[in-house]
Amino acid sequence: MKFIKEPIKNGKLWIVFGVLFLLSVPWYLPEGSYKPLILGIPYWGWIVLLVSLAFSATITYAIKYLWITEGDDSNYKEDE
Amino acid sequence: MTGELAFGGWSGVLIMVVYGLIMLAIGLVTYFKNKNIRESNQEYYLGGRGLGVMVLFFTFYATQYSGNTIIGYAPQGYRIGFEWLQSITFMILVMVGYLLFAPRLYVLSRKFNFITPSDWLAKRFRSKSITILGSLLMLYGLGNYLLEQLVAVGQGVSGLTGGTVPYQLCVIFFIVIMLIYSWLGGMRSVAYTDTMQGIALLFGVFILVIGSIIYFGGLPSTADYMAAFTPDKLGVPETSGIVGWFSMLVLVLIGASIYPHAIQRIFSAKSEKTLKNSLIGMAWMPFVTTGVILLVGIIGISAFPDLGEMESEKLVGMMANAIASENIFFYWAMILLFGGIIAAIISTADSVLLTFSSVISKDLYGRYINPKATEHKQIFVGKITGIIATGVLLIIAWYPPATLYEIFVLKFELLVQIAPAFILGLYWKQLHSKSVFVGMLVGTILATAMTFANITPFGIFSGLWGLFVNLIICVIGSLLFNISKVEEKETDKVIGL
Numbered sequence: 001m002k003f004i005k006e007p008i009k010n011g012k013l014w015i016v017f018g019v020l021f022l023l024s025v026p027w028y029l030p031e032g033s034y035k036p037l038i039l040g041i042p043y044w045g046w047i048v049l050l051v052s053l054a055f056s057a058t059i060t061y062a063i064k065y066l067w068i069t070e071g072d073d074s075n076y077k078e079d080e
Numbered sequence: 081m082t083g084e085l086a087f088g089g090w091s092g093v094l095i096m097v098v099y100g101l102i103m104l105a106i107g108l109v110t111y112f113k114n115k116n117i118r119e120s121n122q123e124y125y126l127g128g129r130g131l132g133v134m135v136l137f138f139t140f141y142a143t144q145y146s147g148n149t150i151i152g153y154a155p156q157g158y159r160i161g162f163e164w165l166q167s168i169t170f171m172i173l174v175m176v177g178y179l180l181f182a183p184r185l186y187v188l189s190r191k192f193n194f195i196t197p198s199d200w201l202a203k204r205f206r207s208k209s210i211t212i213l214g215s216l217l218m219l220y221g222l223g224n225y226l227l228e229q230l231v232a233v234g235q236g237v238s239g240l241t242g243g244t245v246p247y248q249l250c251v252i253f254f255i256v257i258m259l260i261y262s263w264l265g266g267m268r269s270v271a272y273t274d275t276m277q278g279i280a281l282l283f284g285v286f287i288l289v290i291g292s293i294i295y296f297g298g299l300p301s302t303a304d305y306m307a308a309f310t311p312d313k314l315g316v317p318e319t320s321g322i323v324g325w326f327s328m329l330v331l332v333l334i335g336a337s338i339y340p341h342a343i344q345r346i347f348s349a350k351s352e353k354t355l356k357n358s359l360i361g362m363a364w365m366p367f368v369t370t371g372v373i374l375l376v377g378i379i380g381i382s383a384f385p386d387l388g389e390m391e392s393e394k395l396v397g398m399m400a401n402a403i404a405s406e407n408i409f410f411y412w413a414m415i416l417l418f419g420g421i422i423a424a425i426i427s428t429a430d431s432v433l434l435t436f437s438s439v440i441s442k443d444l445y446g447r448y449i450n451p452k453a454t455e456h457k458q459i460f461v462g463k464i465t466g467i468i469a470t471g472v473l474l475i476i477a478w479y480p481p482a483t484l485y486e487i488f489v490l491k492f493e494l495l496v497q498i499a500p501a502f503i504l505g506l507y508w509k510q511l512h513s514k515s516v517f518v519g520m521l522v523g524t525i526l527a528t529a530m531t532f533a534n535i536t537p538f539g540i541f542s543g544l545w546g547l548f549v550n551l552i553i554c555v556i557g558s559l560l561f562n563i564s565k566v567e568e569k570e571t572d573k574v575i576g577l
Contacts, residue, residue: 001187003577007179008507017176021329024169027322032315034307040299041162044316048165052366055172059179059363063356067183071352 001071007062016058023051092245092418099419100257103273103426107261110269117266121195121455124266125438126348129190131271137358138278139271139431140345144174144336144362145281145369146225147232147425150288153370154399155392157377161306161313164374166325170332171366177337178359182346184506186355187577189347196435197343197502198443204505204574205513208448213520214498215443218340221495222436223469225339228491229429230255230477233422251477254422255470258430263463267348270430277423282368284420287413288396289372291403295410296383299375305382313381323539331541334499335492341435396421436469437462493531493543497523500547500554508558509571515557523550 007013026044034042041049110117117123131139157164185200192203197218202211233254234247261269296302306314317325336342349355380395383402387395404414441462446453453461501516527546536542563571 001191001577003183003187006183008181008184021173025166025322025325025329026316027319029316031318032311034311034314034316037300037303037307040301040303042303042314045162045165048169052168052172055169055176056363056367059172059175060360062179063360063363067179067356069183069187069352071187
């Protein structure tokens, strides 16, 4: 079975992951700040949540479109 | 409020018994449907490599999200506040970790019929020392993980029933149930019971958060309380906390994705499409699991203020008891949550135990101790050692050595040391096996010594320091010492995709 596309070999994907990783921890925001609070969650919490959503979306994209082998059976209907 | 007992007694016993009977029934049905299951490692440990999307997804889910996710993460959220948002990120990063190796490892597992993660190490390096050391590190990680589940059962049950159902009785009851259904049906039983338990876990988590919001107030009121009394749990964490956050994320990215029991699930997938779809589903589960659990911990800050560290470990039980005493609907909903928590614990424990047995039976016993043993005998040895290991861990669980969170961090320290061999080995043909072994050994010794001496320079976990040194030895050793032509040819046969 040969790889047509393999996630680990896609440089852009890992750059995106790297940027998201750095953004996922609020080191770039003023220590101790929490205002505005939106629905009881501090503003920086929302930023971390949005970055996490972007992470999940990128993973989904990578699995769907960057992980393709010769033997990939995604063209066939799941037989279960 | 903590001393009041809202439920327990017969209703607690009832849910335990019903839950146990359902699990046993699944084990029995699997056994009668697949009678030759215990004659072949592939059938017993990988369910015949036939797990479809739904079962594979739920067995991944129930395996990855353990009892610790509910019982340990809510108190951690309680103690450090919104900083525990990292629990969402790191569960997502586990999936990023998979992308490093799962596609290639799946293809190789089909090509060479891998049963255990050590099969990969043995095939790639053809080195007894790497395979044995790798297997021992996996056994340590798995044993630690199993211990964590036993402690969670104890704390969960004592918290939820206020001690009405004795701690010891519950732990032993569920261990016996788990051993019986695992014994009967191997991976098939484990995966089918995981499916039911995964659904129970999801249901339980949602009921708990809804109850918490209704009876203790939602996030806005808790945030007001936090702003007035504990602003440090609300604000952007201090720099020291942030370094720890980064190092925790890296540790989990590498450590949790190479959980041996998770890797065995990659081997069990029916097809590549099945595996891909299950992993896509898993990429979104942190929001509805650890995210929701974090809310429970945060709401607990205003509902039960000023709990000490060990007291806060029982937060979920305290909240469930308080919610259950409000009305009959939540009384029964909390009884079901009780089932969900047990499900989360047992479903992780059964997966860990099965992999633990497979590493002993196939990698250590079948490969080195008695290579002539039939697969039936290997499986039998795995089961017996699994029972003995569970017994030993049970004795340790009687007196939990640390908080659940500390136990959780500890197991990663050593497990991550197999990562360079495991991941670099997939792609780098020049990887030098002796350097890999030395790196793994030095990394293990360093991480262990630093953990025991409690040394964490720059707030970075000792496991990461061990991994760093391990990686340097691996890479520099491979650059300095060339592998032989014969070795290169052999390696090309394995990973030359």
